[in-house]
Amino acid sequence: MDILIVLEDSNGKIHRMGLESIVGAQKMAGELGLSIGALVMGANVDLLAEEASGLNVGEVLKVENELLSTYSADGYAEAVKQVIEQENPTYVIFGHTYQVRDYAPKVSAKLMKPFIVDNVSVTTNGGNSVFTKLMFNGKLFSDVTPTGDGPYLISFQSAAFSSEKADVGSAPVRDCTVNLDVSMIRTESEEPFQEEAGGIDLTSADIIVSVGRGIGKEGNIPLAKELAQALGGELASSRPVVDAGWLPAAHQIGSSGQSVSPKMYLALGISGAIQHVVGMKGSKNIVAINKDPEAPIFEIADYGVVGDVLEIIPKLTEAIQ
Amino acid sequence: MKIAVLVKQVPGTESPLPIQSNQNWVDEGAVAYVMNESDNYALEEALQIREANDEGEVVAVSLGPDRSQKVIREALAKGADRGIHIQLDTAGMIDPLVTASYFADTFKDENFDLIFTGLQSDDLGMGQTGIILGELLGMSTASMAMATEVGGGKIKVKRELEAGWFQWVSLSLPASVSIQSGLNVPRYPSLKGIMGAKKKEIKVVTPSVANQSQSVEKVYVPQSDKQTVMIEGSVEQIVGKLVETFRNEIKVL
Numbered sequence: 001m002d003i004l005i006v007l008e009d010s011n012g013k014i015h016r017m018g019l020e021s022i023v024g025a026q027k028m029a030g031e032l033g034l035s036i037g038a039l040v041m042g043a044n045v046d047l048l049a050e051e052a053s054g055l056n057v058g059e060v061l062k063v064e065n066e067l068l069s070t071y072s073a074d075g076y077a078e079a080v081k082q083v084i085e086q087e088n089p090t091y092v093i094f095g096h097t098y099q100v101r102d103y104a105p106k107v108s109a110k111l112m113k114p115f116i117v118d119n120v121s122v123t124t125n126g127g128n129s130v131f132t133k134l135m136f137n138g139k140l141f142s143d144v145t146p147t148g149d150g151p152y153l154i155s156f157q158s159a160a161f162s163s164e165k166a167d168v169g170s171a172p173v174r175d176c177t178v179n180l181d182v183s184m185i186r187t188e189s190e191e192p193f194q195e196e197a198g199g200i201d202l203t204s205a206d207i208i209v210s211v212g213r214g215i216g217k218e219g220n221i222p223l224a225k226e227l228a229q230a231l232g233g234e235l236a237s238s239r240p241v242v243d244a245g246w247l248p249a250a251h252q253i254g255s256s257g258q259s260v261s262p263k264m265y266l267a268l269g270i271s272g273a274i275q276h277v278v279g280m281k282g283s284k285n286i287v288a289i290n291k292d293p294e295a296p297i298f299e300i301a302d303y304g305v306v307g308d309v310l311e312i313i314p315k316l317t318e319a320i321q
Numbered sequence: 322m323k324i325a326v327l328v329k330q331v332p333g334t335e336s337p338l339p340i341q342s343n344q345n346w347v348d349e350g351a352v353a354y355v356m357n358e359s360d361n362y363a364l365e366e367a368l369q370i371r372e373a374n375d376e377g378e379v380v381a382v383s384l385g386p387d388r389s390q391k392v393i394r395e396a397l398a399k400g401a402d403r404g405i406h407i408q409l410d411t412a413g414m415i416d417p418l419v420t421a422s423y424f425a426d427t428f429k430d431e432n433f434d435l436i437f438t439g440l441q442s443d444d445l446g447m448g449q450t451g452i453i454l455g456e457l458l459g460m461s462t463a464s465m466a467m468a469t470e471v472g473g474g475k476i477k478v479k480r481e482l483e484a485g486w487f488q489w490v491s492l493s494l495p496a497s498v499s500i501q502s503g504l505n506v507p508r509y510p511s512l513k514g515i516m517g518a519k520k521k522e523i524k525v526v527t528p529s530v531a532n533q534s535q536s537v538e539k540v541y542v543p544q545s546d547k548q549t550v551m552i553e554g555s556v557e558q559i560v561g562k563l564v565e566t567f568r569n570e571i572k573v574l
Contacts, residue, residue, distance in 0.1 A: 073462055098483045102464045105449035109456035114534035117447055136338055137443050143538040186461035190489040192482055207573055243503030264573045285571045299545040303566055305552045305559055315560045
């Protein structure tokens, strides 16, 4: 096959970003006239293989190995590398999940082939794929192409494609074998755990008032809290605010926090780094206030104000009350 | 414990980013540079490990043109023991495989126990260099560390997973670990540290330029297909228009 899609297990189902990457792969296959295959791997992946075979993925490659029963970067990287060597695809497509970010660079190093990451789209130019990604914290787009011979490893950003658009089909399942040895795995993993969320479910809020670094200091957080209360909404934040210790992690929106789509998302002093935007770009109405007119948050805002949040917030709270 | 910390000089969050007329890259002469945010945390974590063990060495290493020495000096002022500058014009160079190879060549005879990198750079955002470097040097690797514990020939790392989940992973040394921002409180350099940094060694290495396996065709400003309504005026006018928008357009009041 020409395009190998590597799918990830998410509680017994195909990870949403894997489904999205299938849409990307189907687009590339259509434009370039290429064939597709999808890889599922683990200790027991019958269910995943069955789910994948219901999609238009050409064929499903099934790799079962006891050493893949729990995730390890060493084990997964070696398994994917061996499948790539056996199948010799031109493109290997991943969703840009945390797990992929952990092991796929190792595959890149083992094969000495490029890993073009976190792409928001792919286009075709003269029979070659051109990948578009955000750089400089979301401020600029960059068109990137691989050089030299494939395989090329590619990952797509969350929501780059809509998973609902994956073409259905009936793909045959083929068993593949990888040779792994316990000595290859140099890590020991404990059970995943969740930290106290603090009882805040931002996902069901209609109105979210979210603060970023532009709020200036911890002492200004109550200003935003009062505004949230006046609006009957919840207070949230971007990562830098949590990193600085101004708000607990339970308030964080973005790739490492909660993903929300409220009726109104009021972004105060948030620049709009991509890690934040992936968690809120589905909001029905985005209102952004930021003193930097070049802030990327204005690219996705429905309403924008270039101004000082510290001047505007108290007066806005007063006006609403 | 011998620890290398990769520190990168990147455009500050409020720096201008003018694009060169050939659209290949930004005009670096107009950029205001700072130390990459997550690298600050990686450096702090390394310094704390050295201090807790009361022995060892922290080496700050940066790849880039002459200006990169500024972030190495900053790391030395904060407490790193010595620096290595891999001197290269990196404008438009985006390939993490090549970048990691330069570090791997430089580290051949160093025998580091640990390599710390920031999770990703605020300019390219590839998030791969530390992991590729670890793989090239035969080290175990882990990404997105939110806490570390060193002891008994191992490093235990609290890895951040998706959607608020975490996992402790134990790695045999030597290991290369990428550090997520927020896991500690990075220190500021003291006046004594700044004075002392001037006497510390920065070794300069000049590698030969390698071929890239991925390259930038074009950089450009995102064109939004969204129509953003910009609300302007005095603070009072802005507040009035916002309230009106909340009430009549978004209908949340």
